[in-house]
Amino acid sequence: MAVSVFDIFKIGIGPSSSHTVGPMRAAQRFVSDLGRQSGFGEVTRVRAELFGSLGSTGHGHGSEAAVLLGLEGEDPTTADTDRMRPREAEIRSTGRLRLDAAHTDPGHEISFDADEDLVLHRTRSLPFHPNGMIFTAWAGDKVLSKRTFYSIGGGFVVEHGEDGHPAVVPDSTAVSYPFRTGGQLLEHCVDNRMSIPEIMMANEISLRTGGPSGEQSPDGALADPASQGGDPAAVEARVRAELLHIWEVMRGCVERGCSRSGTLPGGLHVRRRAKRMRQDLMDRERRSAGAPEPFGSMDWLTVWALAVNEENAAGGRVVTAPTNGAAGIVPAAVHLVVRYLVPGGQSDPEEDLAGTAEDDAVVDFLLTAGAIGAIFQQSASISGAEVGCQGEVGTACSMAAAGLAQVMGGTVHQVCNAAEIGLEHNLGLTCDPVGGLVQIPCIERNAVGAIKALTAARLACAGDEQQIVSLDQVIRTMMATGRDMKTKYKETARGGLAVNIVEC
Ligand code: SF4
Structure with missing residues (x-):
């Protein structure tokens, strides 16, 4: 599928x-x-x-x-x-x-x-x-x-x-470059001299036009994508527009999270922090009058991730990335791209984001992160109830690391290495939400996950493409670790922090 x-x-x-x-x-x-x-x-x-x-x-x-x-x-x-x-x-x-x-x-x-x-x-x-x-x-x-x-x-x-x-209803639509593993994705990229977002975009077009461009029909004739549901260029434009809409919803979520204060629902009395932290950060930047802020990008990542997960905990509108509990990591990383990595990017993250370079970077990021998420979805698990938090925050960190490495100009091997590193250092992470609420440890865990994703991307891009552990090996390790994990550590609120914190 x-x-x-x-x-x-x-x-x-x-x-x-x-x-x-x-x-x-x-x-x-x-x-x-x-x-x-x-x-x-x-x-x-x-x-x-x-x-x-x-x-x-x-x-x-x-x-x-x-x-x-x-x-x-x-x-x-x-x-x-x-x-x-x-x-x-x-x-x-x-x-x-x-x-x-x-x-x-x-x-x-x-x-x-x-x-x-x-x-x-x-x-x-x-x-x-x-x-x-x-x-x-x-x-x-x-x-x-x-x-x-x-x-x-x-x-x-x-x-x-x-x-x-x-x-499982099998999806009969053939895509141009089918893959279930990191190895298969890499092979397509190398064989066809294509990037991961190009592979993913070609597959999206196949999914919407009924089959790969140039696919041979049983009588040997080459299929015409335009006759199968749309002109590929128009379909590509639609996919881009929908990805940019996803980004708009992510941005809206961050904006709402950064504008609300008070206590989150559920009885744990967890206070929202994103709004105050953003204000402190902006005040600090203003006072420093252009002098380099030593922790600037790290603190912004933290604010953006907290904002999403506070909105999520409050039952707000959120984009799964790949889940809700781990929904803050990818949007935080995309904000980082737009603010710090796009040439001439926004110096003020509150400003309207427009422009082709930014849009291209966002689309490439989401396609790359989506390709990595698709590997986890097909060959492993993204469910905290099945494999613990390594399958949620670990997967999101891996996806964000890959997206960042792609936008930083990494090669396909470096992008896959970033995804590997992003998961490797989340292996064994349990799911133990206090009070069964997606608040402690989930909200802070997303901020830490976003920073890990950045480190993973930097490590991979600084490397020489050689990585002893492959993405597929680390995913298999996550599944094996998840199988060995006791049920109480898999989203039951019966183990870990959930039983060591007294509910107030
Ligand atoms: S601790 Fe559990 S509920 Fe919280 S983010 Fe991780 S997997 Fe989701």
């Missing part, structure tokens, strides 16, 4: 891609299929059950509101983030739920007893993945539909197939 850059960077809602975005998507899919298959007329009751890590930490991750709004037909890309909690409270207090209301206003209204019909199983798991969900719909005593879904990280959802295995 070819993974698009837009599968890795998805506009969603906080605080968690696997615990908020995925469950909302699964609930929405269940309801829309139900409506399509049998209509809502007969439906009298719907029940959602969350298992494993979703059952343990779903409450702190906003899974309940996500499922309820998903049943009402909301989509994570467009759901009004300010409306989620109030609507959840309303459903609970009135005992009424409106199935698919987002599409068929006013929807099909049914009784909904949240104590009975929205169940978090804290100690039960389903077989395939720690983030399991079962949805059931009845007409009186008759079961109309019962389906099992898994939220496998980054907002991806798969369904349990009849054979007892997850049903």
Whole structure:
């Protein structure tokens, strides 16, 4: 299955891609299929059950509101983030739920007893993945539909197939340069003398035009991409525009995070810091009147990453990169590119960013980071519930390191080495969110991850392309380490910091 850059960077809602975005998507899919298959007329009751890590930490991750709004037909890309909690409270207090209301206003209204019909199983798991969900719909005593879904990280959802295995729908679209591993990606680059963003862009065009340019049809004729869904140049322009829109949403998230103060929800009383830190940093820069700021780029990286993850923790609009918990690292690194690495880049990060050089750098960065994310998604895991935080923050750090190395002018080998270093120094990282909230250690961990990504890119670009450990070897090591990791360190809030910090 070819993974698009837009599968890795998805506009969603906080605080968690696997615990908020995925469950909302699964609930929405269940309801829309139900409506399509049998209509809502007969439906009298719907029940959602969350298992494993979703059952343990779903409450702190906003899974309940996500499922309820998903049943009402909301989509994570467009759901009004300010409306989620109030609507959840309303459903609970009135005992009424409106199935698919987002599409068929006013929807099909049914009784909904949240104590009975929205169940978090804290100690039960389903077989395939720690983030399991079962949805059931009845007409009186008759079961109309019962389906099992898994939220496998980054907002991806798969369904349990009849054979007892997850049903992954194969993507029949051939891409120009298929790859699942770092080795395959490198081979395409070297054989075709292309950069990683060029490879990724060619694949995006294939995905949208129905196949690779010049692909031979069974009768031997060369396929014409224009006849398969669009002129490649126009498709490329659309891909660029959509990537720049992703960047706009990332920037908006940073701006909101840098403009809000107060305490984050959830009861841990974690205070937002991005706004104050940014103000301090700007004051310092003003006072230094152009003299070099020894920690300038590092402090900006910290501010940008904190801003995103504070917004995420507050349930705001966030781009998965590749997950919500790790969503601050890539945007922080892209901000760094725009401010410090683009020739004639912005001296003031608050100014409007326009101009071809900046756009080119952002597009190249996101395509490169997306290619690395696609390798993790296809050959490993980006789920903290499956492999610990190394799969979330480790993956994001690896992606950001690759993007930075690309924009710094690294060769394809140096870019892959940057991705390797970015993960290597996150191996073994556990997922132990205090109180089951994506706040401690997640928010600071993103700031540290962004700085590690910069170091990884610098190390790789300073090297001679030789790296003893390859990207594929370190990814395999992450998976093996994740398998050996005890369940309590994999997004259950039953180990590590989560049990050594007294909740206030
Ligand atoms: S500790 Fe890491 S994997 Fe776990 S919720 Fe936080 S960011 Fe995600």
